[in-house]
Amino acid sequence: MNRYLKLLCLPPLLAALAACTTPAQSPEETLPGQPAPVEASDNAPLVVPDLNALRDTPARKLAGRFQRANWAEMPGWSNDDLSNFWPLFVRNCRGLMRQTSGNLAAPARATPRAWQPVCAAAAKLEGTPMDAAAVRQFLQMHLQPWQLNGADNRQAANTVTGYYEPLVRGSRRQGGVYQWPLYGVPEDLLTIDLGSVYPELAGKRVRGKLVGKRVVPYDTRASIEASGKRPPVIAWVDDPVDNFFLQVQGSGRVLLTDGPDAGTTMRVAYADHNGQPYVSIGRWLIDKGELRANEASMQNIRAWAQRNPARVREMLNANPAVVFFREEVVTDPELGPKGAYGIPLVAKRSIAVDASFVPLGTPVYLSTTWPSSDRPLQGLVFAQDTGAAIKGAARADLYWGFGDEAGAQAGRMKQRGQMWVLWPKQAGEPTAR
Template sequence: MKRLIRRFFLVLVAAVLAACTTTPEKPPAPLPGAGAPSLEGPLVVPPLSALPETAPRPLSGKFARVAWTDVPGWSDDDLSGFWPAFLRDCRGLMRPVSGSLAMPARAAPRAWQPVCAAAAAQGASDPAAVRRFLQAWLQPWRLNGPDNRPASNLVTGYYEPMVSGSLQRGGPYQWPLYAVPNDLLTIDLGSVYPDLAGKRIRGKLVGRRVVPYDSRAQIEASDHKPPVLVWIDDPVDNFFLQVQGSGLVRLTSGPDAGQILRLAYADHNGRPYVSIGRWLADHGQMPLSQTSMQNIRAWARRNPARVQEMLDANPAVVFFRSDRLSDPSLGPNGAYGLPLTPKRSIAVDAHFVPLGTPVFLATTEPGSSLPMPRLVLAQDTGTAIQGAARADFYWGSGDEAGRQAGRMKQRGQMWLLWPKQAGEPSAR
């Protein structure tokens, strides 16, 4: 009887999840409790005795130990600028493990303690010294799929948009980006049933019932909208900033004109993501192959009366928070709780690659067959980033980064770089 009740509950939850979860193209926010480390001051590595042993988490991939000479393109990547990103990554690697199965798997702190201690002692390094350090301390492991064959998968790109906005509504600034509503409920199912670790539903209370949270159309029609953080002057910019999950807003009016705000993903309404490009194609407005950001923006200018109808086709809404813009050269925090580094951070499937792991990515330039070998850091996740060697490459912020990200649909392979003394890659 207990098994039947549990099975019924799981079926019920699956139905609720189908109605209440969203799969936006890029939700880069850290899960609650990720604990972003301070980036101020020199890197401090705790002694090994201060990092307790924790139970390992299984990884879905297989790993084959290889020599550095077997990593294609390893010597071709210019490692200029990689060292500061690696030291930042060590700050994340040295955080204690929370033990929460709701969080993505991450690299084991004890495995990395000797490496990060040596890195902190070494200080700044030129590219040749960085390569020598990595080769001395780390071992490359080729990532294989569950079938134990070398994994090859899709490599896409993402970026941080920069848009124009105002803190007050007026003139062209008519498109709101919202903060988290006070009545939004987020229910962590894994806290009750470990089998559902990482599964959350979002909704709100109506009387004594939990119901799905309002769709985009319902929010816009409501008299009780979420608090507005900023107003954007272009509906397509507004939409794509939500798809990317974070962005920079240059204030262009009022007493705060000239300032730049960073909006970071905070939560979402739990509704499924629907492509407005698909909506335009299905309604005969343009072929699906032509639904670029530029063409969608041009359509919106020609059809201002139908813009809200187009946007309402996507019921998903992303909510934001304002983040301090301490270093404009760094991106928003990824799922690992660290700022993303342009062209050095990727989103991965943490079932195969633990967050915090240095990864050598062998892929090609966007829209090209030219090799693009790149040493990167696994610092983010995404609902569309699933499977062995699947990656999303962070290009940075602004229009050029957006163009590169939009063109990137390449194939790639991965080699995880893991401490030599620690055996094959593992997760906590």
């Protein structure tokens, strides 16, 4: 999804709504000269290249430690309802079979050659009814669970947060209540891959712009607003707080309410950011004495903005970071935006991970609890997204889906969790490219 991911540094509700977040990495890149991968229809056949046709790239070291485990060791495994899981597994195989680029600035991906036999076996089952029992049998026949451990070689436990896709009201034209822009990528934005020049900085990127012969940091939110040359605007939103928190999530849907497109919904997906550090507007309001720490909810921030319309820009400009978007068509309302892996996210089946521990595309068994409770929340998910605030072994951000209910669950999510990585039996320990 390439969004801001939550780094929870305040109480849970404040953290979820006014979180100390940092931008995610860019999506997996294609090989030079190749077109970007096209997302195939769920009804299209799964095409798996021959093993010798999958060009390998140098291995990337994973920070995680893995311990071979049994299926019975994963709590709740036999209770996970896999009746609708098979199409998700096939779609993930399409991603696994993409050629790796070898670009060290992109997040680490599960090794395609390791997965080729498993995905080939899945392709042979095309047309075969796959109920929950058949899916479970296939997974247990072809995959091996590996417990994810920390540096102390004990099972890692870490924070599991949540994110979602919000809906806002907007227009393609500025006017009336539609005064709050969602920007596209500026023409003068530079993204510099430091690892291409200094190998020891692999994975590090900086954003900036060219002024004369010097590359300088890109403009802050306030500088962009004051500039006579703004980035292109994709849509104008009717509420500044909705606009802001859509940027926090990094992707969302816009219900267009006027003009020739009135009544239609478009998706705005993360495209890039200005490289400036994120500052929580909730923390800014607390520091200014405008709200108490236990009051910094989205509702109270919105109410403050309505009471103080002359200070709304001051509040927003306290955060110098800006997310830039691209427009996408919503082809299937049940699917979320594409994550950093380039695969559409699915509610409660997709997570963001630290790809240096769990490479993208990897099936993961996640054991955690429901938001603000001790009720078990356990099941198979796919590592399909990343974020700079999602760091460490077993750290995860669970995608809850679209709309207000998903937002309510995501906003309360700050639980502890553990992971088991599922990997092809014949391939040994998990590896990355």
